Amino acid sequence: MLNRVQHNSLTLKRLQSFEMRLLGLNSLAEMIEFILGQTPALFDLDVVSLCLIDPKNEIADYLDSDNYGFRNREGLFLVNSELQVRNSFVLSSQPFLGSYQTAVCEQFFSESSLQKPASVVIAPLIRRDKYLGSLNLGSYRTDRFIQGMATDFVEHIASVIGICLENNLNVETMRRTSLVDPLTGVNNRRFLEQRIEEELDRSQRDREPLSCLFLDIDFFKRINDGFGHQAGDHVLTLVAGAIKKQLRNNDVMARYGGEEFVALLSQSDQRSAAEIAERIRVSIANLGIEHADQSIPVTISIGAATYQPNRSLKKRVPDIALQLIQAADTALYEAKRNGRNRVEHGGLVLALEPAQA
Template identity: 70%
Template sequence: MEEDITAELSVLESHLDGMLNRVQHNSLTLKRLQAFEMRLLALNTLAEMIEFIIDETRLFFNLDAVCLSLIDAQSEIASCLEADHYAFRERPDLVLLEQDGVFLQSFGTAGQPLVGIHRDERWSRFFPGVEKQPASVVIIPLIRRGKILGSLNLGSHQRDRFINGMATDFIEHIASVIGICLENNLNVETMRRTSLIDPLTGVNNRRFLEQRIVEELDRSQRSREPLSCLFLDIDYFKRINDGFGHQAGDQVLSLVACTIKRQLRSNDVLVRYGGEEFVALLSQADETMNGEIAERIRIGISDLTIKYADQVIPVTISIGAATYHPNLSRKLAVPQIALELVQAADVALYEAKRSGRNRVENAGLVLEPRAVQS
């Protein structure tokens, strides 16, 4: 009798130990989840959020593959990431899709996760660029307000890691938090970009330049690379408005902005400074390069054929250029450097206007060290 009681007590103790271990494990997991969510909620930019989602989810679940697929029908996500100089095209574990057909086909209207053995090539599209495709997967839709934003794709080389019918509540909870954070961040980015974009030409506005030139000068000083500025002004623009009408003038502004942008590199900055004036910041561009880019822009504008109401509108542009080089310039505060760089390009633009228009004038290197008086 005593032996039976002792055996039962031993079994009970074993069960209690197991329950205690599970409670401790669940408590630890809950703390890790809370830490994961708090760090995710504290991120400020879309680029930081994407990095965190992919890298930290891999560590959190100890996975072999994590990919993030997002719907980007209007290229808004790509534009935000490019504005932050985030090399998203170099990340095979981030996929931006123009349409939601892949998600609707995979998840259906109910938006249920896909769980189980990696089946065929249709599942491989959720893991592009992965050298070894996972053996088992969980592919969870990111949904907010009934709209699919994309999917979080988790993979393991263990075939029994994710099996059909397993509970996915924990993973779906994380996906829900990620969906909320993505939606909020995208809304903030959209509002920020809208407030910094000229609605007529689609390029950034003067307010954006005031913020960005400081960042570019800081980057220039850290890298010890030059930063060039172009000041561009459409010739005789008032004549275009007076002769063809303001709608024709708007069309000219829009086409000129597009032509300028095509000649710039992806990391260059173009803003509408005001009226018919534009300013471009060219990173890592010295006097020679900024002159070459400016001349390409000038030729591209003069070659434009702009038609309005069966009339051809001739358009040319004058450009002033200036360059700042941290190694060859006087030491000044960044706001003062920004002011003098733009002013130097503006003075060069005035000289181009005075010398006949449809030309480029280069002010050369600004803030050169003053000669020592003997």
């Protein structure tokens, strides 16, 4: 009897610790990583997975924007239909509990695992009568989760996770709305202004170069005047998508204004930046854009600049950010002056000398 009391007391402390840490996390990516990484040890489980319903790929976009490698994260599943989760529960809000049944459980546990759990709990994550996903717990012991066992503990955890998930999704939606250009779907200038200093900080810490591309669609006013503003919007959207396709997941891209875009290329020196810029230029020239049965030729001019950290000089990040953008912008004007549909590099931006008192 004493052992049971001590066990329950320890479980309660673990649950309280779990809740406090979960509620203190600041992003969706952090929440997912905490659940998948910490839950097994906290509650003596062999397998933990998380299934999230993502019909519009919004969760995938949020995680991509945080550079979280969710596609390769063991135990995380994104599904595009609520029915894929809802149909697994006989009673809409009650967890599935008992021995591992392939027909019910295989979509909630990794196929790559060498050993399947012997007993499982699959608990729905529900908020305001809406399915958000499921929390899936597994044990190699057949007697860990058996039918008829009380599920209050698991339902409480699922409820807390559901609340945190809803809150994080709301925050991510608001953040995306305020930092994403609604026409092209890429980040806006405000986002760039926040991220460039973060990228420069990282560049300085790692002693790795950071390159900036300033991109401008050639003769865009002619497109609007000759084909109409709807055609112009169509061109902007396709060009933004083509640029993004040539960038890596950890690169930063933003619509700077009008027909201008900026890309920050982490760990990219002058040569690498020139190669990426040229790939972008070629891909835009080969787009073959059509609108209302009309072919619209589109090219782009690109200016590049590269920041190279200097160990011996003090770094003033805001000044360097401004200098890097200006150097890339100057190179862009050089590309325009030299005939357009070309790439020009503005050279290296070095750390500035410390300001004199």
